[in-house]
Amino acid sequence: MTEFLDPSPSHTDMVQLLNPEGERVSHPDFEFSPDRPEDEAVRGFYRDMVLTRRLDVEATALQRHGELGLWAQLLGQEAAQIGAARALAPQDFVFPTYREHGVAWCRDVDPMQLLGLFRGTDQGGWDPAEHNFGLYTIVIGAQTLHATGYAMGVQMDGLVGTGDPTRDTAVVAHFGDGASSQGDVNEAMVFAASYNAPVVFFCQNNQWAISEPVEQMVKVPLYKRAQGFGFPGIRVDGNDVLATYEVMKSALKRAREGGGPTMIEAYTYRMGAHTTTDDPTRYRVSDEVEAWKLKDPIARVEAYLRRGGGASTSFFAKVEAEAEELGERLRAGIHALPEPDPVRLFDNVYTELPDELREQRDGYAAYLSSFEHEVASR
Amino acid sequence: MTKMTLAKALNAGLRRAMEDDDKVVLMGEDIGRLGGVFRITDGLQKDFGEARVVDTPLAESGIVGTAVGLALRGYRPVVEIQFDGFVYPAYDQIVSQVAKFHYRSGGRVAMPMVIRIPFGGGIGAVEHHSESPEAQFAHTPGLKVVACSDPVDAYWMIQQAIAHPDPVIFLEPKRLYHSTKAEIDVDGSPGPLFASRVTRPGTDLTMLAYGPTVKTALTAAEAAAGEGKSVEVIDLRTLSPLDMAPVYESVRRTGRAVVVHEAHVNLGLGAELAARITEQCFHSLEAPVLRVGGFDTPYPPARAEEYFLPDLDRVLDAVDRSLAW
Known part of the structure; x- marks a missing residue:
């Protein structure tokens, strides 16, 4: 095969600002410049990542104890999510998959509400408009179209390129390497490019779509696909929160200013299972997991802070105590989640209950109450 | 009073809805400069601009999926699916997303959206251009499904559907787009959207139809009258939710019911209608509810569609069978 026809990657540039050893590295195009003193910002990231990991660990344990029907673990993807979420402006809107627990955390969604969904007491207990954070989406990739449409709406509202950074609005479409094969994701990119919509396609490439490795369906580095749609794509070390x-x-910023869509491939690793029903030992070797452990997103930030004196010992102790407290709160709160009322099954199918559904509901209520009568008459 | 075809009435209705609410946005393939392949949106992009009459890429899931995002942002998208057979690529977005958003958000999020689908056959088209997918959507909780059958209804129902807070699948009988004209009193006021209506009173048999078969049913009723049989025709108009009260009232009087639709009979809307009539009017029935519809085959090639579609003779045959029971 000639070089011209060879689609395989000749080289891939991956933006990194903090290496796995916890050392700052420089990049020609990107420099860590947070909106607050550097150490304070890094301490904030560290806290977010530790608490998000604790949420994940507790939820996994709650599933093992039968308190949740399912849990989708984010272990290993904390930096990708916290880095992406802490870059948001308050007015930006995020469309998550079902694994964006770290983004939810940064958008002030109560973790108990995430647990409600996985316990089966509701299907999304938060108000998207209140948090600028959409409901979790289970059908892979469907939300990327919603994000693109929402971004088209932002554009119609005239909130792109006004020059006012407190008003200009960007939209984020989260998805994963598995979803990148979906028609909806590709259609979203076509639409976004067509309308120059202010949307960022943030792909967490965690290397595995349940049991199928990314190489099986992705034959050029994912971020390079963006070019084919007509907008820039970039790969970042997804285990590096700074980058x-x-x-x-x-x-x-580019989206808010009217520059159009960007695709970011956050190169990371799903250290846990796909969900609590999955058994990754059936399809991947432990050497791979061990190798990625050395690139742990939290360990490198801790090493950086400890080595450089960016945080005191008491800081780490305080975050640990906070994590303990969060764990306790989740364990204690799980039973306080209200069980669904059978008659309320019929609520919110429509904005108003149609007559035929009302009859179904009333009939069911009468049926249920007939048992109460039976019990009472015994 | 203005005389309009069904196509023109839809165009006028869309125009008025856009004038009434600047959040109404039309989306679809070729709906801008071309005015849609059936010209339903003719002239609207010229008058309302490219931001409100949006020519989309050719991807139905993309159209409906981005419409979801627009609705979440506070817009009222009105999506045109070019032909009934092209709605299936958007099926997941319609059934899994559009239909369920309000429910799974615990009522916090509304999904006001209209998905317009030209449906049914009889225009001599190639395959995938003559489908009747209504049962697929009526079977999906969270969606409302309506079908217009004449210009007056088309003018009002499209506006009512757009103003409605729930997602509405709006079925347009494409073979009637450019047929008869009707007088429309644009200063008048419409009846409720989700209501069926007796279109022709009768005493011997109740005939239920919607969309393109309303015309067939009325023609059959006229022919039957010539033979001394009095057929009452009900235009269902709303397929989900069904408005059964006028149907029950009618069947309790006539004791007989025939359902006419173009869709396949097996598990079609007629099956649900027959079941409900049987449950509610059992003691009034003189004959089983009969169904006349498309056969349980794929839609045939155009030169065979006359055999597939329920026509005057097959409908009259069902009337005779019911009355002879």
């Missing part, structure tokens, strides 16, 4: 934050910040 993810900076790359995301620049893509969001």
Whole structure:
């Protein structure tokens, strides 16, 4: 095969600002420049990541104890999510998959509400408009179209390129390497390019779509697909919170200013199972997992802070105590989640209950109450 | 009073809805400069601009999926699916997303959206251009499904559907687009959207139809009258939710019911209608509810569609069978 016809990657550039050893590295295009003193910002990232990991660990344990029907673990993807979320402006809107627990955390969604969904007491207990954070989406990739449409709406509202950074609005479409094969994701990119919509496609390439490795369906580096749609794509070390934050910040800025869509491939690793029903030992070797452990997103930030004196011992103790407290709150709160009322099944199918559904509901209520009568008459 | 075809009435209705609410946005393939392949949106992009009459890429899931995002942002998207057979690529977005958003958000999020689908056959088209997918959508909780059958209804129902807070699948009988004209009193006021209506009173048999078969049913009723049989025709208009009260009232009087639709009979809307009539009017029935519809085959090639579609003779045959029971 001639070089011209060879689609395989000749080289891939990956933006990194903090290496796995916890050392700052420089990049020609990106420099860590947070909106607050550097150490304070890094301490904030560290806290977010530790608490998000604790949420994940607790939820996994709650599933093992039968309190949740399912849990989708984010272990290993904390930097990708916290970096992406902390780059947001308050007015930006995020469309998550079902694994964006770290983004939800940064958008002030109560973790108990995430648990409600996986316990089966509701299907999304938060108000998207209140948090600028959409409902979790289970059908892979469907939300990327919603994000693109929402971004088209932002454009119609005239909130792109006004020059006012407190008003200009960007939209984020989260998805994964598996979803990149979906028609909806590709259609979203066509639409976004067509209308120059202010949307950032943030792909967490965690290397595995349940049991199928990314190489099986992705034959060029994912970020390079963006070029084919007509907008820039970039790969960032998704286990590096500093780099993810900076790359995301620049893509969001570009969107808000009217520069159009960007695709970010956050190169990371799903250290846990796909969900609690999955058994990754059936399809991947432990050497791979061990190798990625050395690139742990939290360990490198801790190493950086400890080595450089960016945080005191008491800081780490305080975050640990906070994590303990969060764990306790989740364990204690799980039973306080209200069980669904059978008669309320019929609520919110429509904005108003149609007559035929009302009859169905009333009939069911009468049926249920007939048992109460039976019990009472015994 | 203005005389309009069904196509023109839809165009006028869309125009008025856009004038009434600047959040109404039309989306679809070729709906801008071309005015849509059936010209339903003729002239609207010229008058309302490219931001409100949006020519989309050719991807139905993309159209409906981005419409979801627009609705979340506070817009009222009105989507045109070019032909009934092209709605299936958007099926997931319609059934899994559009239909369920309000429910799974615990009522916090509304999904006001209209998905317009030209449906049914009889225009001599190639395959995938003559489908009747209404049962697929009526079977999906969270969606409302309506079908217009004449210009007056088309003018009002499209406006009512757009103003409605729930997602509405709006079925347009494409073979009637450019047929008869009707007088429309644009200063008048419409009846409720989700209501069926007796279109022709009768005493011997109740005939239920919607969309393109309303015309067939009325023609059959006229022919039957010539033979001394009095057929009452009800235009269902709303397929989900069904408005059964006028149907029950009618069947309790006539004791007989025939359902006419172009869709396949097996598990079509007629099956649900027959079941409900049987449950509610059992003691009034003189004959089982009969169904006349498309056969349980794929839609045939155009030169065979006359055999597939329920026509005057097959409808009259069902009337005779019911009355002879």
